[in-house]
Amino acid sequence: MTEKEQIRVVVSGPRGRMGSETIRMIAQSPDLDLVAAIDHGHDGARIEDLLGITGLSGQVYTEIDACFSQEDVDVLIDFTNPEAGKRNLQKAIDYGVRPVIGTSGFSNEEVESYKQQMDEKKLGGIIAPNFAIGAVLVMKFSQMAAKYFPDAEIIELHHDKKKDAPSGTAIKTAELMAKSRQPKKQGAEDEKETLVGARGADFDGMRIHSVRLPGLIAHQEVLFGGKGELLTLRHDSMDRASFMTGVHYAAKTVMDLDTLVYGLENILD
Numbered sequence: 001m002t003e004k005e006q007i008r009v010v011v012s013g014p015r016g017r018m019g020s021e022t023i024r025m026i027a028q029s030p031d032l033d034l035v036a037a038i039d040h041g042h043d044g045a046r047i048e049d050l051l052g053i054t055g056l057s058g059q060v061y062t063e064i065d066a067c068f069s070q071e072d073v074d075v076l077i078d079f080t081n082p083e084a085g086k087r088n089l090q091k092a093i094d095y096g097v098r099p100v101i102g103t104s105g106f107s108n109e110e111v112e113s114y115k116q117q118m119d120e121k122k123l124g125g126i127i128a129p130n131f132a133i134g135a136v137l138v139m140k141f142s143q144m145a146a147k148y149f150p151d152a153e154i155i156e157l158h159h160d161k162k163k164d165a166p167s168g169t170a171i172k173t174a175e176l177m178a179k180s181r182q183p184k185k186q187g188a189e190d191e192k193e194t195l196v197g198a199r200g201a202d203f204d205g206m207r208i209h210s211v212r213l214p215g216l217i218a219h220q221e222v223l224f225g226g227k228g229e230l231l232t233l234r235h236d237s238m239d240r241a242s243f244m245t246g247v248h249y250a251a252k253t254v255m256d257l258d259t260l261v262y263g264l265e266n267i268l269d
């Protein structure tokens with residue numbers, strides 16, 4: 001691809017909070033071209049009519065096969081739900097389209113099986129639980145800190161329309177921390193919950209707490225306790241624009257990858 005060529009992008013979940021933000025980002029990015037959108041309704045509609053934004057190119061497809069066979073597509077960006085996201089990712093692999101998946105809810109086993117297929121095809125792609133640079137840095141810093149502070153708890157806080165709990169970001173953070181942390185069951189040996197769920201979810205002995213409130217967007221705190229000290233790492237997404245630098249970077253970077261990467265941190269310099 002020459003520098004002047006645009007990357008041809010399809011967005012799945014165009015009416016959603018993240019999908020519509022992604023479309024606005026693409027419209028402002030000279031290196032990206034919005035080719036089409038995948039929705040589960042509105043087949044054949046113009047994307048600009050669907051979103052009420054003038055000047056957008058491309059039409060809506062309800063059938064991803066029809067979209068990928070009729071349009072020339074480089075990259076699929078998916079912000080839907082776990083079921084649709086997995087279906088769309090598989091279709092992208094089948095058609096040789098590079099996936100950029102922001103949808104949460106992929107297990108490590110699923111990521112591995114998609115990676116094997118993509119390795120065979122030498123197809124680039126990314127699944128990223130969080131595209132905000134600050135959130136990715138908190139994950140990295142948490143991994144560093146967990147080596148020295150095995151006593152840690154994660155509190156993730158999101159808007160009350162979020163369907164999954166805990167967040168994909170919290171799970172990925174805990175996975176990274178588990179790589180450097182000595183295994184340890186968090187809390188008192190003989191602690192008992194007098195109200196079920198009071199101590200949150202258990203990940204490898206660490207606790208994860210999910211808060212859902214109107215007014216929130218996406219936030220995470222990782223607390224580390226040691227003798228006489230407390231370390232708190234916190235990230236706040238106050239606007240969904242916070243994810244767009246990472247989404248844009250991922251859409252460009254997958255063009256030069258020949259495998260599936262799990263986590264934005266693995267493609268940052």
Ligand SMILES: NC(=O)C1=CN([C@@H]2O[C@H](COP(=O)(O)OP(=O)(O)OC[C@H]3O[C@@H](n4cnc5c(N)ncnc54)[C@H](OP(=O)(O)O)[C@@H]3O)[C@@H](O)[C@H]2O)C=CC1
Pocket residue numbers: 012013014015016017018019038039040079080081082084101102103104105128129130131132164168243
């Ligand atoms: N990686 C990251 O940085 C981020 C990831 N996320 C994740 O992205 C996902 C979406 O979040 P968000 O935008 O807030 O959610 P929304 O519910 O606002 O958007 C999801 C959209 O997908 C649509 N949809 C459902 N099924 C299909 C389908 N089969 N094909 C096409 N579109 C479909 C929904 O339509 P309808 O409402 O009609 O069902 C809806 O418009 C979540 O998994 C969330 O966790 C969110 C923020 C950042």
Ligand SMILES: O=C(O)C1=N[C@H](C(=O)O)C[C@H](O)C1
Pocket residue numbers: 104129130131158159162163166167168169170217218219
């Ligand atoms: O649903 C959201 O909003 C978010 N979902 C992702 C997650 O589950 O981690 C990323 C971010 O936290 C926003």
